[in-house]
Amino acid sequence: MSFALDIVTIAAVLAGAFFFLAGTVGLLRFPDALTRLHALTKADNLGLGLVVLGLLPQAGSLRGGLKLVCVWLLALVAGATVSQLIAGAARRDGPPS
Amino acid sequence: MTVPQALELTVAAVVMSVGVWTIAARQTFAAVVGFVGYGLLLALVWMRIGAPDVALTEAAIGSGLTGAMLLGAAARLRASEVPMAAERPGRIVRLLAAALSATVAAALAAAIVFLPDPAPTLALAASDNAAATGLSNPVTNVLMAFRAMDTLLEKVVLLLGLVGVWSLAPNNIWGGRPGPLHHADPHGVLAFLARLLPPLGIVVGISLLWISSDYPGGAFQGGTILAAMWLLVMIAGLADAPPVSRQWLRALLWAGPAVFLAVGVGGLALGEAFLAYPVAYAKPLILAIEFAMTLTIAVTLGLLVAGPPEREPGK
Numbered sequence: 043m044s045f046a047l048d049i050v051t052i053a054a055v056l057a058g059a060f061f062f063l064a065g066t067v068g069l070l071r072f073p074d075a076l077t078r079l080h081a082l083t084k085a086d087n088l089g090l091g092l093v094v095l096g097l098l099p100q101a102g103s104l105r106g107g108l109k110l111v112c113v114w115l116l117a118l119v120a121g122a123t124v125s126q127l128i129a130g131a132a133r134r135d136g137p138p139s
Numbered sequence: 140m141t142v143p144q145a146l147e148l149t150v151a152a153v154v155m156s157v158g159v160w161t162i163a164a165r166q167t168f169a170a171v172v173g174f175v176g177y178g179l180l181l182a183l184v185w186m187r188i189g190a191p192d193v194a195l196t197e198a199a200i201g202s203g204l205t206g207a208m209l210l211g212a213a214a215r216l217r218a219s220e221v222p223m224a225a226e227r228p229g230r231i232v233r234l235l236a237a238a239l240s241a242t243v244a245a246a247l248a249a250a251i252v253f254l255p256d257p258a259p260t261l262a263l264a265a266s267d268n269a270a271a272t273g274l275s276n277p278v279t280n281v282l283m284a285f286r287a288m289d290t291l292l293e294k295v296v297l298l299l300g301l302v303g304v305w306s307l308a309p310n311n312i313w314g315g316r317p318g319p320l321h322h323a324d325p326h327g328v329l330a331f332l333a334r335l336l337p338p339l340g341i342v343v344g345i346s347l348l349w350i351s352s353d354y355p356g357g358a359f360q361g362g363t364i365l366a367a368m369w370l371l372v373m374i375a376g377l378a379d380a381p382p383v384s385r386q387w388l389r390a391l392l393w394a395g396p397a398v399f400l401a402v403g404v405g406g407l408a409l410g411e412a413f414l415a416y417p418v419a420y421a422k423p424l425i426l427a428i429e430f431a432m433t434l435t436i437a438v439t440l441g442l443l444v445a446g447p448p449e450r451e452p453g454k
Contacts, residue, residue, distance in 0.1 A: 119332065119335065119336070120332075122328070123328045123329065123331070123332045126328040127328065127329060
């Protein structure tokens with residue numbers, strides 16, 4: 043059973059790391075603020091979500107697991123709000139000089 | 140080389156590069172962003188070497204709150220940034236600056252290289268006497284009991300800093316509301332976040348204080364989170380900053396140091412020494428100080444970031 047859980051952890055954390063990598067490549071390569079934000083939110087939402095999912099079997103207790111899920115939810119709320127604000131500023135002011 | 144070692148070396152290299160990048164960045168805004176990232180990475184390093192209390196403080200104050208203050212400063216300096224960058228100091232000034240920086244760096248490096256082995260430490264004495272206070276978090280023990288004098292003075296310094304910020308206010312709006320009036324869309328995302336997050340943030344801030352007798356946390360970390368929630372509500376335009384002449388605000392500002400001082404003088408009066416807690420009441424006394432301190436720290440840090448008074452009290 044623990045072996046199967048370890049496999050789940052490794053697979054989910056690796057998938058999460060892949061999204062972080064893809065998001066970072068997008069951040070560096072995409073041409074303007076809006077597309078770069080799009081790349082970044084993939085890393086925050088999916089990447090961190092998969093890492094948390096992978097760590098849940100290793101949390102050891104219900105409280106530990108709930109805390110991990112809380113971390114992900116807070117990162118989701120913060121990421122969504124900040125990207126909305128940055129996108130609004132980018133649309134209003136144009137690209138930074 | 141093992142995997143943890145490789146990770147440590149990678150993080151150390153990244154922290155150093157971000158530090159160099161922050162210094163080399165041409166734009167003030169970019170340098171502040173580098174500084175915030177540097178602080179967060181540094182918190183990771185503190186966590187890795189088993190110092191979660193320092194990591195929390197670094198992330199909350201070193202990176203978060205100081206970062207917010209520096210961002211405000213960068214925004215104010217934006218107008219003068221281009222003329223400042225055009226000015227170039229003379230060759231002798233630059234040579235002197237380079238020599239001074241190199242000397243400081245060499246002295247720091249020498250201090251670390253020639254550190255005695257084992258390093259002088261009072262950690263054993265601190266952990267041997269941990270039972271004297273009834274708290275099991277050694278960091279809280281040192282901050283609130285063994286070196287309480289330092290902590291008291293640190294809070295007074297914080298207040299002095301706030302007085303320094305306030306004295307930047309012009310004469311006619313002394314005692315007015317700090318910072319500009321923030322206008323935000325009342326149905327926008329920022330207002331939504333400022334309604335969603337504070338209930339959670341207040342619980343987390345108080346719990347960081349409450350658990351600090353046994354687990355990492357404390358008045359400073361908890362107070363910083365409370366201050367951040369207050370600032371969020373102010374920036375989202377949901378509540379305006381109060382005029383700094385309000386009596387309740389002033390009372391909150393001196394409440395923490397006053398309780399600390401009262402307990403300290405009480406220790407003197409009961410015969411032992413200044414700030415000596417009676418052993419039977421050590422824990423409740425420390426908790427009382429920390430509660431008062433958390434409120435004071437939250438209000439002080441919030442007002443420090445909000446800035447000097449810029450508007451008349453009525454406006």
